[in-house]
Amino acid sequence: MPETKYMTTFIFALMLLMGTTLFLPARSLATQEYVFTGQTMGTTYSIKLISAKPLSKSLWQEKIDLRLKQVNACLSMYQKESELSRFNAAPEDQIFRVSADFYQVLEQCSRLHTLTSGAWDGTVKPLVDLWGFGTKGRRDKPPKPAEIKTALKSIGFNKLKIGDHNLTKTMPGITLDLGSIAKGYGVDEIARLIREGGIDNYLVEIGGELAAAGENKHRTAWIVGITNPEKGFLNSGLYKEIRLDNKAIATSGNYRNYFEKNGHTYSHIISPKTGYPVENGVVSASVISDTCTWADGLATALMVMDVHQALALINSLENTECLIIRQEGRKRTALRSSGFKFINKSG
Template sequence: MQIKNTNFYNIIGFILFMFFLIGCNAEKEILLSGVTMDTSYHIKLITRGFVDTEDIKEKIDESLEKINESMSIYRMGSEISRFNALDSIGEKFYISDDFMTVLCMAEKIYELSNGSLDCTIKPLVQVWRFEGDRKIKSLPSEKKIEKLLSQIGFSHVLISRDGYLKKKKKSITLDMASIAKGYAVDQVSALIKSLNIKNFLVEIGGEVYASGVRIDGKEWKVGINRPEKKGSFDQIYKVVSLKNRALATSGDYRNYFEYNGKTYSHILDPQTGYPVTNNIVSVSIMADSCALADGFATAVMVLGHCKGIELINSIKSTECLIIVKDKNGGLIDYYSNGFL
């Protein structure tokens, strides 16, 4: 009788152990979130077996902190702040690989878009008061804008592939805000891939990279917000499927100011020094790199929908959706050749 009981318990134990193994090997979705770059991040990981989520989050936060230490204009000791503070022409300023990578991407977009993305327009951003208090009492004068235009221009930054920068004008300052968030998405995505996690979604401040598939085996679905002023974040205009692709959106419906009954976009045209007036309310770019998607989204906001579509159609593996508001307040969609 004793032997039979032992066999019975051994069988039960084996069955429970098998259920345990199956449970450990089942796919599960892990959610991670945090704050960075004056915004939030949200990450979904599809994994099997034991995953040290605390260790992964620590690695992610370290990666994001490294980028902030390099490119945050709000940190006095960051690389970009120290470069901006240089008061000399021709002095070599050595930079990190992260900073160099982002600058080279920005330079590429600057050239392809005929200067529509220019990371030296910080003085214009400040005079239009898109930093801090947006309660503007008067518009900058034409004379002031002309003076500032003479002090900016990405061509006045020498980027050496030997790892350093030089100012060609003392007044030149850099602000990588239009591309840094997308780069952060790319870096976090690369980190997650290095941990042998193939299916995941990374979102930082609305910029997204989707790898593989969801837990149900289907492609990731990402919503594009309805471009309405004071609209809620859960108002979805379009839903797109993503697999091993990035999506970045730029728009004027959340960041703007009003003066004498007129609304001014926070997107500035580097050629004129003034906010854009082309009636584009949203641009979404799909690409292999979120940094490039981020930068091109801003560039197309400046170019307008005709030149914007032409530009994106000329770039391999890059697509766009441009939403324009007509004179009656209706929304018109313009797509690149392969967006849908």
């Protein structure tokens, strides 16, 4: 009898141990970090997936690269056969049928243009090219006022007619430049791909634009840095760090892409209204929002807008925050929307 009691106790203890193991919370299971890197959209990408179950790294690499290739084939200005390039080459009044990707981006573009009163305008390509920051090569001096005046005639997102998955130019010379939103859309699409694959913890980065969800391998919220906006440095360090909790962040700045002439600096951030590089003292604008597409476009718009109007706009939007850095001589000022928080509270 004692032997039978011992065996019963042993079996019960074993069942209890097994049961405890089976019903442990998912977050206590061992997790592994999978890192994917590569090139896309003229820049680099870095993606981290955190999973408690084994993943096929080769399969995920293939899925990521394929989706990025599809997005690039849609929105690239540098691929002659991309959907965007084919639209730019299309004549006036021709109804151009667009893909689902293109249409989703166009809807965001239209909303951005209206919300920012034209500060974001996807038709600035003639001006960007004229100033030497586009597809026609660099230049080392400003264009002539008459050239700028001519280019301005081909600017205006409202000169496009957007229908049900179609797009039409209402006047000749209209071209699209979606470089200020394409990377953000790429980030969102990879994040969607990951979620559909059943993975809840990830960090996606393309050319500095990011989206994060869940937790990192240390089971804490993702921490990302905002670049220090220093001219002339490829790696100027971090300005501040923030927690990115199921959000996206995008930053636009004028401290890397510019040229100087006769002591004057001309940046690639061109006002669609004046035709000249913006001179409002803003050197960097970062936006946190639910999607990277939206954050990417808004960050560009904030570079163009009056800083006080920009802050007022962001404070009026739900689930959206911003950090705007201004430079006046050697003095640098950081302006934040009401809910923007640094990890270092002294910032």
